[in-house]
Amino acid sequence: MEARKALREIKEGKIKPYYILYGTESFLVQDFTDRLTAKLVEPEHRDLGVIRFGTSESSLDDIIAEAETMPFLVPSKLVLVRDASVFGTGRESAKIEHRTDRLLDYMKQPFESTVLVFIVSGDKLDERKKLVKLAKEKDAVVSFSALPAEELMQWIAKRAESQGRKALPAAVEELLRRVGPDMSALAGETDKLCLHAGEYGSVTVEAVETLVPVGTEQSVFKLTEEIAALRTDRALALYYELLKQKEEPIKLVALLVRQFRHMLFVKELGKQGYTPQQMAGQLGLHPYAVKVTADQAKGFSPERLSTVLDRLAELDFEMKTGRVEKALGLELFLLKTGSEGRG
Structure with a gap:
């Protein structure tokens, strides 16, 4: 089920007896649980009406026992469970035994006054599991992917x-x-x-x-953007500002390598007909980062990007072996890359 549909149903009071939430955008997951909490339990009753578990500390037997217990002094109860292994693909301590058949039986006949929510810490579910298949049949699985x-x-x-x-x-x-x-x-x-x-x-x-301050990674995005646009003076000004903020040149080189590599990948995937959303999934990037990266890569040929990456690898080696002074080495790289153009 799409998150928008699930939120619309909650607003209309059509609340399911259980949900399985997963996806890369943790902020949207938290927003969903906040709205569900607000709909089910009054603020002054949340100590009694909202119960939290984690499958790394509690067994499914304990969780189901709580779900099947009548709420105390409140009309309904919300049970929130942090999970990696029951619905997800992760592993947890062997000390905790999870009898999934017990949960499977509960999902077939859920308790009326309880809403049970599993929050999966991962970007995908284990599709082979009966629990996942049943949850999908009941349209109780909600995904939260990054927004374009x-x-x-x-x-x-x-x-x-x-x-x-x-x-x-x-x-x-x-x-x-x-x-x-x-x-x-x-x-x-x-x-x-x-x-x-x-x-x-x-x-x-x-x-x-x-x-609004600029974070280091976003500064490197901007630095790459200035290099891509051949605005060497702006790239140098931004670099000097990063040095004033005590940023380590070796770290900046590593971030530049990552960004130029992404530019090359995005360019190649674009040739193969990938959409920005597909590229984001393939590269593990946010769709917005893919958009910015694609814009930066437009003026570069694949050969030029490969040359820049080779030069950054050489610079990284020279910095780490003391063959070049770190701050000066990166400054010279920026000057040389800007003077040579995009190719």
């Missing part, structure tokens, strides 16, 4: 709108460039910008540039 870039921008704008503010498109783009696709970090920064904008105010590019 366009939806992520819409989500930021709607979050600001819900607070009576307007996030200007250019400001949203700059926020993404600075923070990256981490929805938890984006939510916090968006809320901060909304407070700064004031009631009925607008979130502007200037406000983002003033209030």
Whole structure:
């Protein structure tokens, strides 16, 4: 089941007796459980009405026993279970015995006053298991994948709108460039910008540039972008700023290697007809990161990208063996790469 459909059903009061949640976007999983909690249990009753387990510490027998116990002083009960091995593909301590047949029986006849939620810490379920097959038959499996870039921008704008503010498109783009696709970090920064904008105010590019710091990985994204656009002066200015922040040149080289490698992969996958979403799954990247990487790679030939990667590998070796002073070595790489163009 899509997350949107599940959330719509919760809003309408159509709540299933159990859910299995999984996916890469932990922020959306948490948002789902928060909304489910708000719908089922009043804030003052949550100590009694929300019970938490983990399959690494508790057996399925204990979890099912709790699910089959009548709620105390509340009309319904929410049982939240962190899981890696029951529905997922992970492994847990052999000290905990999980009798999955007990859970299978429960899922066939769930307790009316309990909502049981398994939160799987992984991006996929073990499709071979009877538990997974039954949950899918009951349409109780909800996936939470990373949002595509366009939806992520819409989500930021709607979050600001819900607070009576307007996030200007250019400001949203700059926020993404600075923070990256981490929805938890984006939510916090968006809320901060909304407070700064004031009631009925607008979130502007200037406000983002003033209030939102740039993380190291996002700085490297930007550094790569400046190299790709042949703006060597800007690339150097950004590099000097990273040095002022005590960033280690060897670490920056490793991040540049990763980004240029992704550029090469995205270029090759694009030739094979992969969509951005498929590329994200293949490379283990967020769809927004794929979009940015594809834009950066447009002006480079595959041969030029391979040459840059070879040079970065050589620079990494020279830095680690003391053949070149680290800060100077990366500075020379930026100057040489910019002067040679994209090829």
